[in-house]
Amino acid sequence: MSYIIEAVGVTKKFGDFVAVNNLNLEVVRGEILGLLGPNGAGKTTTVRMIACLLKPTSGKILVDGYDAVKEPEKVKQKIGYMPQRFSLYEDLTVMENLRFYGKIYGLSSMERERKARELLEFVELSRFGNRLAGKLSGGMKQRLLLACALLHEPELLILDEPTAGVDPPLRRRFWEYFRELNRKGVTLLITTHYMDEAENCKRIGIMNNGNLIKLGSSIELKRSIYGGDVIELQVKTSINRMEAILSGNQDVLRIIPSGDAFLIVVKDSEKSLPAIVEALRRENVDVLSTRVVNLSLEDVFIKLTGADSNV
Amino acid sequence: MCERIFAMVEKELRQLLRDRRSLGIAILLPIIVMFLYGYAYGGGTQHIPIAIGNLDGANGLSVKLEELILQNNLFEVKKYVYSIDEAMKVIENGEVYGVIVIPNGFYEALTNNSVGYVAVITDGSIPTLSEAIQSGMKNILENYEKMLLKGNYLKVEQLRIVRYGATLKNIDFFAPAVIGLVLQTIPVSLIAISIVREKERGTFEQLVVSPIKTYEVIFGKFLAYATVSIVDFFLIFSIGKLFFGITIRGSFLEIFLASLLFLIGNLGLGLMISSISNSQLQAQQASSFIFIISAVFSGLIMPVQALPKAATIIAYFIPLYHFNEILRPIMLKGLGLSDLAGEVIVLTLYALITVSISIIMFKKRLD
Numbered sequence: 001m002s003y004i005i006e007a008v009g010v011t012k013k014f015g016d017f018v019a020v021n022n023l024n025l026e027v028v029r030g031e032i033l034g035l036l037g038p039n040g041a042g043k044t045t046t047v048r049m050i051a052c053l054l055k056p057t058s059g060k061i062l063v064d065g066y067d068a069v070k071e072p073e074k075v076k077q078k079i080g081y082m083p084q085r086f087s088l089y090e091d092l093t094v095m096e097n098l099r100f101y102g103k104i105y106g107l108s109s110m111e112r113e114r115k116a117r118e119l120l121e122f123v124e125l126s127r128f129g130n131r132l133a134g135k136l137s138g139g140m141k142q143r144l145l146l147a148c149a150l151l152h153e154p155e156l157l158i159l160d161e162p163t164a165g166v167d168p169p170l171r172r173r174f175w176e177y178f179r180e181l182n183r184k185g186v187t188l189l190i191t192t193h194y195m196d197e198a199e200n201c202k203r204i205g206i207m208n209n210g211n212l213i214k215l216g217s218s219i220e221l222k223r224s225i226y227g228g229d230v231i232e233l234q235v236k237t238s239i240n241r242m243e244a245i246l247s248g249n250q251d252v253l254r255i256i257p258s259g260d261a262f263l264i265v266v267k268d269s270e271k272s273l274p275a276i277v278e279a280l281r282r283e284n285v286d287v288l289s290t291r292v293v294n295l296s297l298e299d300v301f302i303k304l305t306g307a308d309s310n311v
Numbered sequence: 312m313c314e315r316i317f318a319m320v321e322k323e324l325r326q327l328l329r330d331r332r333s334l335g336i337a338i339l340l341p342i343i344v345m346f347l348y349g350y351a352y353g354g355g356t357q358h359i360p361i362a363i364g365n366l367d368g369a370n371g372l373s374v375k376l377e378e379l380i381l382q383n384n385l386f387e388v389k390k391y392v393y394s395i396d397e398a399m400k401v402i403e404n405g406e407v408y409g410v411i412v413i414p415n416g417f418y419e420a421l422t423n424n425s426v427g428y429v430a431v432i433t434d435g436s437i438p439t440l441s442e443a444i445q446s447g448m449k450n451i452l453e454n455y456e457k458m459l460l461k462g463n464y465l466k467v468e469q470l471r472i473v474r475y476g477a478t479l480k481n482i483d484f485f486a487p488a489v490i491g492l493v494l495q496t497i498p499v500s501l502i503a504i505s506i507v508r509e510k511e512r513g514t515f516e517q518l519v520v521s522p523i524k525t526y527e528v529i530f531g532k533f534l535a536y537a538t539v540s541i542v543d544f545f546l547i548f549s550i551g552k553l554f555f556g557i558t559i560r561g562s563f564l565e566i567f568l569a570s571l572l573f574l575i576g577n578l579g580l581g582l583m584i585s586s587i588s589n590s591q592l593q594a595q596q597a598s599s600f601i602f603i604i605s606a607v608f609s610g611l612i613m614p615v616q617a618l619p620k621a622a623t624i625i626a627y628f629i630p631l632y633h634f635n636e637i638l639r640p641i642m643l644k645g646l647g648l649s650d651l652a653g654e655v656i657v658l659t660l661y662a663l664i665t666v667s668i669s670i671i672m673f674k675k676r677l678d
Binding site: 051052053073076077079081083085086087088089090091092096100101103104105106148 | 314315317318321322325326329330512513514515516517518519520521522523524
């Protein structure tokens with residue numbers, strides 16, 4: 001089975017409000033999948049359903065083949081979950097929290113101690129084992145949460161806005177942790193509203209108003225805006241001439257005039273750019289400048305959700 | 312499974328020891344309440360249920376005395392008895408707190424010798440009431456003497472007979488009620504607060520995503536706060552014994568067993584409160600509300616039998632009232648649990664109902 005999560009037609013309603021609408025999502029074992037969207041898009045509701053914290057109103061969620069509603073205990077053993085809010089005991093020390101959850105996950109006392117120390121080292125909290133969790137800084141609390149979520153060596157780590165309110169250096173550090181875990185074979189499902197952070201994910205699902213509107217790699221998503229890569233050319237010629245010259249090139253999909261330049265949509269910019277420049281030169285058209293347009297996920301997001309915000 | 316429950320118990324106790332507020336409830340509250348009631352109780356009563364035993368038959372003198380007793384609003388005559396045995400019985404089973412016995416030959420003695428006596432038998436297991444009946448009767452007899460006195464010498468002696476009395480002090484009566492109140496307040500508020508706090512601080516979320524089962528969470532909390540309450544149980548009895556020399560005539564083991572039963576019901580009640588409360592404040596308020604009602608209707612301030620009729624009906628729905636009805640007879644009259652089967656059944660029902668409702672409510676709440 002290559003999918004670690006399979007969600008089929010999942011809907012969650014709170015009263016009349018549809019938080020998640022007919023969601024279909026497959027998470028491939030070993031990938032990092034990011035759910036990107038503004039607050040209220042339904043990301044947290046989605047991951048909470050996968051973590052068995054909420055029951056879907058309709059639809060089905062399988063985690064490693066186990067039904068999240070019918071066999072939550074099996075699912076819970078597979079999942080490490082790191083919530084948005086600090087959810088450990090502030091009046092217990094760092095080690096006491098880890099020991100408590102070690103027992104809850106059924107680790108033997110030796111395993112518990114070994115694993116707790118190993119994880120504290122991993123998240124760089126070794127020196128703070130005896131400090132009360134409530135006396136840790138915000139970033140340290142987040143790291144402790146991560147350590148706690150990893151105690152039972154889960155195959156799937158669900159992180160709900162793991163870097164919300166975390167300063168940039170620590171956010172980078174967090175992503176180093178995540179990538180290292182991913183190298184060890186842990187599948188990560190991450191929600192975020194930081195566009196730049198989503199770039200770290202192998203695949204990104206864009207959510208808005210409870211709908212999963214697009215799913216794919218960062219490049220795939222960006223290409224989807226115009227149907228391919230975009231090259232900007234500044235040339236002194238007419239649109240008709242351009243179309244005539246480039247009509248023979250199978251890779252050129254569209255030519256859009258843009259001020260004194262042209263935007264040329266191609267399947268793959270790296271392959272097509274030299275060929276296009278070459279073709280224009282042959283026809284004695286002066287090419288003043290060329291540029292591959294770097295679309296951001298933000299552009300993708302605005303393009304995809306633009307229709308909604310105009311309503 | 313057991314490991315998870317014990318992990319839960321250990322965690323709860325560790326947190327309790329670090330939380331000054333909860334620790335205050337667990338340790339200071341019983342001490343303060345015990346000393347407060349121990350030192351500072353006093354109060355008046357009326358409508359005390361009594362019986363009249365006129366063994367002399369209806370004659371001018373005995374009927375006159377009965378009338379005086381009936382007119383006095385300190386007493387409420389609940390019953391008439393016709394022998395000393397019967398008089399003792401109605402006190403033993405708690406129907407009344409005193410019996411005024413007009414002995415056979417009362418008329419003759421008064422008319423021939425101008426000296427007679429009236430026996431006043433009271434339930435010494437409630438010293439305040441016992442004392443109130445004795446002194447109230449003394450006033451009645453003085454009035455009675457004055458009414459009959461027509462220049463002649465006339466004396467009616469009062470024969471004081473105090474059942475269970477002898478060495479009983481006020482604290483002896485209050486000790487069972489205070490113990491009951493403490494054994495109710497502590498488990499109810501501590502378990503309710505501990506659960507609501509987990510909800511409030513978001514720590515429940517981490518528990519719910521872990522494989523721990525609902526019943527393991529509940530059972531763990533139960534055991535932790537049962538342990539704390541049992542510590543309190545011994546604390547109260549130690550204070551009572553060491554500082555106030557409270558009387559324990561029945562079996563201490565049976566007192567412990569009855570307390571345990573009561574405790575389970577209270578933990579269930581606390582769990583119910585936690586299901587309907589969204590904040591620690593609400594949980595605390597709900598616990599205080601129950602505390603106040605219980606205190607009024609538990610016989611702590613005044614014997615329930617001495618309250619107005621409507622109030623006594625409410626009292627039957629107050630678990631603490633039933634617990635007191637077990638604890639007091641065991642401690643002061645030396646009765647056993649087998650003599651108090653009815654009350655034991657009520658407490659068992661209380662435990663069963665609160666625990667099952669709380670589990671149902673708790674499960675629903677999680678979704």
